[in-house]
Amino acid sequence: xxxxxxxxAFVVYPGFTVLDLVGPLQVLSALANTDQRYRVVVVxxxxxxxxxxxxxxxxxxxxxxxxxxxxALLVPGGGVPTMRALSxxxxxxxLRSAAAGAELVTSVCTGxxxxxxxxxxxxxxxTTHWMFRDVLRAFGAEPVxxxxxxxxxxxxxxxxxxxxxLALHIVERLAGTEAxxxxxxxVEYDPQPPLGPLDWSNPPFGPLRPLRExxxxxxxxxxxxxxxxxxxxx
Amino acid sequence: xxxxxxxxAFVVYPGFTVLDLVGPLQVLSALANTDQRYRVVVVxxxxxxxxxxxxxxxxxxxxxxxxxxxxALLVPGGGVPTMRALSxxxxxxxLRSAAAGAELVTSVCTGxxxxxxxxxxxxxxxTTHWMFRDVLRAFGAEPVxxxxxxxxxxxxxxxxxxxxxLALHIVERLAGTEAxxxxxxxVEYDPQPPLGPLDWSNPPFGPLRPLRExxxxxxxxxxxxxxxxxxxxx
Numbered sequence: 001x002x003x004x005x006x007x008x009a010f011v012v013y014p015g016f017t018v019l020d021l022v023g024p025l026q027v028l029s030a031l032a033n034t035d036q037r038y039r040v041v042v043v044x045x046x047x048x049x050x051x052x053x054x055x056x057x058x059x060x061x062x063x064x065x066x067x068x069x070x071x072a073l074l075v076p077g078g079g080v081p082t083m084r085a086l087s088x089x090x091x092x093x094x095l096r097s098a099a100a101g102a103e104l105v106t107s108v109c110t111g112x113x114x115x116x117x118x119x120x121x122x123x124x125x126x127t128t129h130w131m132f133r134d135v136l137r138a139f140g141a142e143p144v145x146x147x148x149x150x151x152x153x154x155x156x157x158x159x160x161x162x163x164x165x166l167a168l169h170i171v172e173r174l175a176g177t178e179a180x181x182x183x184x185x186x187v188e189y190d191p192q193p194p195l196g197p198l199d200w201s202n203p204p205f206g207p208l209r210p211l212r213e214x215x216x217x218x219x220x221x222x223x224x225x226x227x228x229x230x231x232x233x234x
Numbered sequence: 235x236x237x238x239x240x241x242x243a244f245v246v247y248p249g250f251t252v253l254d255l256v257g258p259l260q261v262l263s264a265l266a267n268t269d270q271r272y273r274v275v276v277v278x279x280x281x282x283x284x285x286x287x288x289x290x291x292x293x294x295x296x297x298x299x300x301x302x303x304x305x306a307l308l309v310p311g312g313g314v315p316t317m318r319a320l321s322x323x324x325x326x327x328x329l330r331s332a333a334a335g336a337e338l339v340t341s342v343c344t345g346x347x348x349x350x351x352x353x354x355x356x357x358x359x360x361t362t363h364w365m366f367r368d369v370l371r372a373f374g375a376e377p378v379x380x381x382x383x384x385x386x387x388x389x390x391x392x393x394x395x396x397x398x399x400l401a402l403h404i405v406e407r408l409a410g411t412e413a414x415x416x417x418x419x420x421v422e423y424d425p426q427p428p429l430g431p432l433d434w435s436n437p438p439f440g441p442l443r444p445l446r447e448x449x450x451x452x453x454x455x456x457x458x459x460x461x462x463x464x465x466x467x468x
Contacts, residue, residue: 188396190395193402194399
């Protein structure tokens with residue numbers, strides 16, 4: 001690493017949705033492997049191993065304190081554990097201070113709610129997992145139904161797998177079309193969903209309000225003030 | 235967990251490509267979260283943490299010995315570390331013994347070379363990362379250029395991100411179209427590659443033979459016999 005390297009800090013916290021992180025981590029690691037201007041790290045509050053929303057455990061490469069001023073931040077989302085993290089001040093404090101000097105502040109899925117809780121989405125268009133899109137209003141953001149939403153330095157992506165598209169867009173933005181194409185071939189991203197694209201005229205799971213209330217209620221049981229604020233938009 | 239549960243064993247080894255594993259792990263964990271007939275575990279030779287091809291460390295939930303007879307196996311691929319793993323007998327022995335009783339034996343990317351090294355692809359059509367497709371012949375397999383190739387219990391997927399498509403196909407095969415659609419909405423898999431689909435008439439990186447020779451040569455430096463066998467097809 002050199003002083004001139006631009007560091008992408010991928011943020012982890014207990015129980016996050018692992019594909020939210022790993023999709024863009026794989027893509028941006030491929031960039032860093034071929035372009036010495038970039039460096040990728042995984043940052044956590046400590047170096048301890050963490051659980052995810054799957055049986056895979058993970059461990060960060062650096063602490064928040066090790067990487068106070070990254071070039072770019074990426075924040076993954078999740079379900080109940082992410083709602084819990086909305087009240088975890090050490091995480092929010094890192095997001096605020098790291099974002100202040102960052103050129104890119106990005107999220108995948110409900111990671112955008114964490115950006116919102118850190119006060120970073122006020123007045124911005126943004127997106128998140130489709131089930132939680134309306135909740136963004138609680139943080140002063142304007143919800144947008146797109147794969148990713150770019151507002152200057154802040155880019156938020158839709159749910160889970162959208163982080164791969166986000167990351168390829170970032171590679172294109174930073175290093176150009178040829179670099180993005182090479183990375184896309186490297187991870188052989190030529191998607192063929194067996195059932196085709198999602199049919200947004202007919203999403204499953206019935207009314208979303210009770211589902212959202214349950215996830216928010218369980219995750220924010222210890223923070224009734226924030227819970228009330230979010231439920232007003234759920 | 236109950237005796238009736240069908241266990242998906244996701245195999246890890248040092249240095250594997252993390253998205254190969256995490257794409258299908260996220261999809262099949264979503265199935266297991268809503269269908270109690272299924273259970274997902276991550277198996278390693280020991281419970282120790284492992285490096286990946288990114289700065290993210292991972293740790294398995296179980297050892298090979300803990301899960302001798304899974305319902306399904308999924309083997310991720312990678313670059314040089316995967317070529318090294320082609321000579322790692324404890325891993326190959328687990329793949330052989332676990333596959334013998336499994337209903338599904340699957341791989342992502344160059345994970346299919348590991349299935350091949352374990353003797354599991356003899357006479358079968360199969361696929362892998364596009365750069366290594368020809369090498370499958372060294373294991374008696376017939377290379378096929380498709381997103382995934384299904385031959386009875388053995389399903390091999392193309393490179394890295396292809397594991398997501400593979401896993402949604404597995405959900406559909408096991409639990410039906412509605413379940414697969416629900417999981418697809420859950421992980422919001424509605425891909426929008428910024429540069430569109432891959433243009434296979436114009437792949438990058440120039441001639442593949444020197445690249446393959448380098449990766450195989452470095453990974454198989456200690457196994458000249460296997461190296462020679464693979465180079466004959468590289």
